Ligand SMILES: Nc1ncnc2c1ncn2[C@@H]1O[C@H](COP(=O)(O)OP(=O)(O)OP(=O)(O)O)[C@@H](O)[C@H]1O
Ligand SMILES: Cc1ncc(C[n+]2csc(CCOP(=O)(O)O)c2C)c(N)n1
């Protein structure tokens with residue numbers, strides 16, 4: 001199995017892996033034709049997203065594995081569908097492979113990808129496989145459904161709404177900091193492992209966006225892929241509002257606090273500008289705030305964090321303990 005990779009060898013692997021993993025509901029043809037025929041349900045709209053991952057930009061093979069790359073590719077897409085309130089159904093993979101890597105490498109990638117897709121009942125129904133020469137390139141398209149005429153958008157936050165986030169922020173960036181700087185700060189093993197896992201194999205609040213949509217509890221939502229400041233900025237721009245975040249309410253995990261202290265980096269910097277947390281940020285009208293806390297707590301098995309509120313105006317602002325406002329702008333990740 002340790003041979004160089006070619007298109008046909010990889011497609012054979014895909015067919016084999018997929019036939020053992022893919023649930024075939026509403027898939028009329030299987031892998032092997034020019035196209036796949038899919039049958040959406042009648043009372044639904046389709047919700048579609050795509051995320052790419054490039055070697056050296058989204059991952060570095062000196063510290064991650066093909067299995068985790070596959071899982072994270074699925075997670076970043078499942079997180080987008082979740083933030084829209086969708087139920088994911090089908091995936092299409094664009095695979096730009098390196099032929100100098102063995103077929104075992106790709107086998108492991110598919111195991112990872114399919115393990116995450118399977119958890120949500122998503123079938124890998126097609127794609128395209130090409131040589132990418134020097135750098136691996138992956139592109140996953142995910143298709144799902146939302147109830148007809150309903151979805152969670154970035155554009156409907158209103159003044160007065162409360163802002164919530166589903167989990168702690170900055171852990172992924174903390175893990176990346178450890179991996180890239182190859183440092184072993186004097187903090188216990190478990191917090192270190194937690195931060196590294198948050199980067200290599202992040203979790204996401206599965207089913208939360210869908211629940212908020214079904215119960216009509218969110219006015220807007222977005223997943224945290226670029227970092228709190230940039231992702232909230234998207235809500236502000238599209239909703240034409242401003243967001244005020246209480247600095248002390250931003251959730252920061254204990255492992256991240258330990259790392260921040262040891263590495264002399266402010267934890268807030270990781271949380272505001274670090275990305276790839278895959279938590280959901282959402283807004284809820286004030287009269288539904290109690291209910292949304294109850295519903296989210298039940299689903300997440302811990303309470304969500306209320307971090308601020310929406311006002312008329314423009315921009316993202318941090319409010320310190322004395323009530324002073326500071327505009328933070330887009331400090332998150334931007335490809336350049
Ligand atoms: N190459 C492209 N062609 C067409 N539309 C694009 C392209 N790149 C981005 N878009 C669209 O621009 C919008 C913003 O994209 P963005 O990548 O910020 O969203 P996202 O998928 O949530 O981000 P992330 O990649 O961080 O998860 C989306 O509607 C997306 O579909
Ligand atoms: C080697 C390496 N360097 C930097 C990063 C950090 N990083 C890359 S893309 C991104 C934002 C989301 O991307 P996108 O908008 O493409 O979904 C972040 C925070 C990483 N993961 N690996």
Ligand SMILES: [Mg+2]
Pocket residue numbers: 079080083222223225
């Ligand atoms: Mg997104």
